[in-house]
Amino acid sequence: MEDNKFGHDQSNYERPNLPYRCGRASLWQTPCNHGPEVDGTCGGTQECTPFLKNDRWECRREKRFGGPCEDGPGSGGECSIQRPPCAPRSTLRIIRGRLVLLAVSIVLALIGTSLVLDPKVGGMVSISDAGPLSKSHAKFTEKEGCATCHIAYGQGPVEWIKAVFSNSDLSSRCVNCHSFGGPSFKAHNANMSPDRKVGDTQCVMCHREHNGPGMSVRALFSDQCNSCHKNKFTSLEHGHPEFSKKYPYFNRNSIKFDHGSHLKKHFENPKVSDKAPGSCIGCHMITLEDREVRPSSYEIVCAACHDSQIKKKELILLRLPELVQNRIDRDSLVQACNFPEGNVKEEEEFLSVSTEQPALVSAFLLNIPEDDPEIYDQPIQDLVLAMAEESSVPFAELIDSQTETPMSENLLMGLNPEVLKRAACSWGLNREYESPAEVRFGGWYTDMLEIRYKPSGHADPVVKSWLEFALAVSLNQKEEDKAARAIAMRDQILSAKDGVGGCIKCHAVSEVKNSKVGSHLAVAWKYESKSDSPYVLYKHENHIEILGTKGACSNCHILNKEVDYMASFKEYDPVNWVSNFEFISKKTCMQCHSESQIDLECQKCHLYHFKPSFKKDMLVVKAESVSTTP
Amino acid sequence: MKIQQGFSLVRIWVYVFFGTLLFLVTWIWTYQIDSTLGISAFANGWILFGILVFLSLFSARKRLPFLPLASSSRWFLLHVVCGFLALFLFWLHIGGMWSKGFYGQVITILFYITSISGVVGLFIEKVYPRQLTRSGVEVIYERIPMEIAEIREEVESLILKCTEETGSSTLAEHYLETLRRYFQRPRFFINNIFGSHLPQHWVRQQCMILERFLNEKEREYLDKVYALAEKKRKIDFHYTLQTLLKTWLLVHIPLAGAVMAMVIWHLILIMVFFV
Numbered sequence: 001m002e003d004n005k006f007g008h009d010q011s012n013y014e015r016p017n018l019p020y021r022c023g024r025a026s027l028w029q030t031p032c033n034h035g036p037e038v039d040g041t042c043g044g045t046q047e048c049t050p051f052l053k054n055d056r057w058e059c060r061r062e063k064r065f066g067g068p069c070e071d072g073p074g075s076g077g078e079c080s081i082q083r084p085p086c087a088p089r090s091t092l093r094i095i096r097g098r099l100v101l102l103a104v105s106i107v108l109a110l111i112g113t114s115l116v117l118d119p120k121v122g123g124m125v126s127i128s129d130a131g132p133l134s135k136s137h138a139k140f141t142e143k144e145g146c147a148t149c150h151i152a153y154g155q156g157p158v159e160w161i162k163a164v165f166s167n168s169d170l171s172s173r174c175v176n177c178h179s180f181g182g183p184s185f186k187a188h189n190a191n192m193s194p195d196r197k198v199g200d201t202q203c204v205m206c207h208r209e210h211n212g213p214g215m216s217v218r219a220l221f222s223d224q225c226n227s228c229h230k231n232k233f234t235s236l237e238h239g240h241p242e243f244s245k246k247y248p249y250f251n252r253n254s255i256k257f258d259h260g261s262h263l264k265k266h267f268e269n270p271k272v273s274d275k276a277p278g279s280c281i282g283c284h285m286i287t288l289e290d291r292e293v294r295p296s297s298y299e300i301v302c303a304a305c306h307d308s309q310i311k312k313k314e315l316i317l318l319r320l321p322e323l324v325q326n327r328i329d330r331d332s333l334v335q336a337c338n339f340p341e342g343n344v345k346e347e348e349e350f351l352s353v354s355t356e357q358p359a360l361v362s363a364f365l366l367n368i369p370e371d372d373p374e375i376y377d378q379p380i381q382d383l384v385l386a387m388a389e390e391s392s393v394p395f396a397e398l399i400d401s402q403t404e405t406p407m408s409e410n411l412l413m414g415l416n417p418e419v420l421k422r423a424a425c426s427w428g429l430n431r432e433y434e435s436p437a438e439v440r441f442g443g444w445y446t447d448m449l450e451i452r453y454k455p456s457g458h459a460d461p462v463v464k465s466w467l468e469f470a471l472a473v474s475l476n477q478k479e480e481d482k483a484a485r486a487i488a489m490r491d492q493i494l495s496a497k498d499g500v501g502g503c504i505k506c507h508a509v510s511e512v513k514n515s516k517v518g519s520h521l522a523v524a525w526k527y528e529s530k531s532d533s534p535y536v537l538y539k540h541e542n543h544i545e546i547l548g549t550k551g552a553c554s555n556c557h558i559l560n561k562e563v564d565y566m567a568s569f570k571e572y573d574p575v576n577w578v579s580n581f582e583f584i585s586k587k588t589c590m591q592c593h594s595e596s597q598i599d600l601e602c603q604k605c606h607l608y609h610f611k612p613s614f615k616k617d618m619l620v621v622k623a624e625s626v627s628t629t630p
Numbered sequence: 631m632k633i634q635q636g637f638s639l640v641r642i643w644v645y646v647f648f649g650t651l652l653f654l655v656t657w658i659w660t661y662q663i664d665s666t667l668g669i670s671a672f673a674n675g676w677i678l679f680g681i682l683v684f685l686s687l688f689s690a691r692k693r694l695p696f697l698p699l700a701s702s703s704r705w706f707l708l709h710v711v712c713g714f715l716a717l718f719l720f721w722l723h724i725g726g727m728w729s730k731g732f733y734g735q736v737i738t739i740l741f742y743i744t745s746i747s748g749v750v751g752l753f754i755e756k757v758y759p760r761q762l763t764r765s766g767v768e769v770i771y772e773r774i775p776m777e778i779a780e781i782r783e784e785v786e787s788l789i790l791k792c793t794e795e796t797g798s799s800t801l802a803e804h805y806l807e808t809l810r811r812y813f814q815r816p817r818f819f820i821n822n823i824f825g826s827h828l829p830q831h832w833v834r835q836q837c838m839i840l841e842r843f844l845n846e847k848e849r850e851y852l853d854k855v856y857a858l859a860e861k862k863r864k865i866d867f868h869y870t871l872q873t874l875l876k877t878w879l880l881v882h883i884p885l886a887g888a889v890m891a892m893v894i895w896h897l898i899l900i901m902v903f904f905v
Contacts, residue, residue: 092880104887107736107888167901201667
């Protein structure tokens with residue numbers, strides 16, 4: 001190639017920044033010298049533009065294009081070298097600019113279309129779609145769509161501009177559906193004392209949406225916990241404080257079950273060993289349980305050994321005691337009992353048919369000493385006469401006078417007035433009452449000198465009412481003697497050995513403190529779940545799945561043979577107690593939760609929120625959606 | 631005057647160092663914000679937006695060559711380093727390599743294609759100029775049609791002259807049947823992209839196959855035609871490589887424009903619905 005080919009007088013100056021290039025060149029022909037005009041028309045239809053000088057047209061072809069031509073311009077000043085026009089083409093620069101415009105226009109068109117179209121129609125191509133919601137939120141936002149959380153959604157441009165300059169406050173929308181056991185925007189939903197300088201929280205600090213149905217909105221990591229907690233540590237293994245010394249047995253069990261005596265003594269006894277469970281899961285339900293492994297029902301766990309014992313322990317409502325002299329008005333008795341005239345003879349010398357003391361229940365109700373016949377003689381006989389006249393009415397009145405709310409209906413449920421009256425008539429005549437038949441099933445009955453109640457079985461409502469009555473009256477007596485009698489009655493009824501039904505052998509009695517009505521004693525009739533650590537998350541099921549059902553429990557729950565478990569129940573303090581099991585320490589968990597084994601993140605064992613729940617409206621929506629699901 | 635070929639190695643490493651440093655600082659900052667329950671996407675998002683704006687300015691800079699805003703080669707180097715930085719920041723911003731949601735996915739696809747076209751462009755910009763220099767020919771891209779037309783005219787005049795002088799039409803017939811198409815316009819575009827020797831073999835083959843049918847005089851003309859065919863082959867090579875050097879931007883810049891449009895839309899949505 002020639003060295004001077006690109007010299008200023010040898011070649012044309014190329015200007016690729018111009019919008020058009022020669023159409024001939026685009027067809028691989030020799031391009032013209034002039035090139036296209038700026039407006040895109042061909043500029044090369046003639047070789048040059050002749051110049052009029054001294055009335056003579058001169059050729060103006062430049063030297064680099066061969067200099068003036070031989071023929072020169074025509075007489076009219078037209079160039080002698082004429083060509084048909086070409087069709088100039090756009091340069092790359094212009095094409096590039098058009099492509100940029102096209103690309104941006106497509107994007108703008110997409111945005112415009114998605115804004116104009118109804119979200120339900122344009123949902124699939126919505127250019128505002130930030131991503132699919134989590135499975136839990138997707139269902140609840142079906143009705144209102146994005147506006148459920150985003151206030152500006154579906155509003156006009158003015159609202160959008162306003163939204164840019166105002167706080168969208170997404171968290172305030174969260175609490176339209178979610179509720180907590182404490183303030184929503186305080187750390188851990190806890191009411192902390194003002195001296196603890198803890199700032200307000202926002203849901204979006206931890207929760208992120210639009211990550212798809214498969215992703216949890218609760219994916220957090222330990223460092224986020226450390227951002228607030230003063231005691232910073234990286235994992236359970238490194239820096240986590242030792243568990244509380246009582247962990248996890250903070251409160252006394254509601255059901256007294258001495259694992260030590262049962263496992264080591266009773267279950268090994270050949271007489272009952274065939275009824276003993278094979279392992280822990282014989283009594284504890286592990287299916288679908290999370291933090292707490294509840295025991296199965298009484299019928300499954302206890303009835304085989306203890307059911308017969310309940311029925312043996314009866315309540316004595318009234319016992320005809322040893323009387324000093326007959327103080328019952330004969331005429332009244334004859335009239336009340338409908339004895340035939342003359343059939344009832346007056347005894348010459350009164351000799352009491354009974355040599356017993358009054359029952360503690362009736363001693364309390366009548367407020368009489370059970371060991372002084374001189375004092376109780378009259379009240380007892382008055383009661384007997386009243387029974388002969390009105391059957392159970394005097395008892396009901398006595399009972400109802402002891403408490404603020406009448407309890408006689410529950411306490412005397414099933415008491416046969418006819419039988420009661422007959423017994424009273426016999427006792428009025430200083431005779432024993434002979435029961436027509438032996439009592440085989442539960443219920444009230446009268447035999448010889450006593451009115452007794454035989455429990456029908458576990459959870460007998462009359463027995464439960466008598467225990468509650470005994471507890472209620474034992475604390476509200478002002479008179480010293482009566483208080484002593486109430487406590488004597490209570491102790492007898494609550495006695496694990498002799499009390500009616502022997503309920504207290506298994507059911508704990510605890511003192512319940514109430515600032516309004518004062519403290520009182522209450523029987524734990526049902527198994528009570530432990531909710532004293534609301535921020536601890538533990539799933540027994542997951543652990544048992546890994547460790548297996550046989551022997552898995554004893555990995556963590558180690559029986560403490562040294563402690564006297566039952567001694568804790570002699571008092572009524574539910575906190576001051578010792579568990580059957582050794583306390584669980586951090587080391588126990590670290591058998592598996594160590595760096596080389598299982599996850600150690602805070603969220604593995606701890607919940608952030610306090611009693612997270614849904615608001616009522618949401619539960620209705622949920623219920624409706626469940627009912628409409630085919 | 632010393633003509634600088636490519637980038638200074640020291641400058642490259644300095645820019646790479648600062649790019650890496652910026653990324654690491656952003657990464658640590660992101661982690662720290664996440665740890666303190668903040669929204670890190672705001673921080674790294676704004677940095678990413680700044681980088682994208684800077685990348686876009688390169689195009690504007692090329693339109694304003696008269697302004698004293700550092701040399702184009704320095705801008706190009708910064709553009710390359712910031713381009714890679716933007717890619718890493720993009721992954722940091724979206725917390726992975728793929729977005730959820732339609733508009734996020736549109737941005738992701740556009741961003742990836744723009745990035746890939748940029749990497750391909752970088753390869754083209756760094757490799758092809760050396761190959762063009764090695765070809766031994768220099769030609770301005772816009773003049774290639776004229777060069778080809780000139781060669782074609784020269785070849786055709788040689789053929790006519792040969793026919794007139796020798797009275798033989800062998801060379802002319804061969805030209806009309808085979809070589810005429812070759813001289814019509816640039817050929818072997820795909821082969822030239824991959825540096826294939828096929829065009830060279832083809833030209834030699836087409837000339838050699840005729841040699842034994844020609845007399846001494848005709849062979850002289852054939853040698854001249856062969857020399858012109860070789861020259862045209864080199865121009866074809868220039869045409870292919872220069873076309874790629876210019877047209878990769880037809881993909882990169884429009885897509886970059888679309889990315890910026892989507893990014894601005896993303897910013898609007900965030901400001902309206904989230905902040």
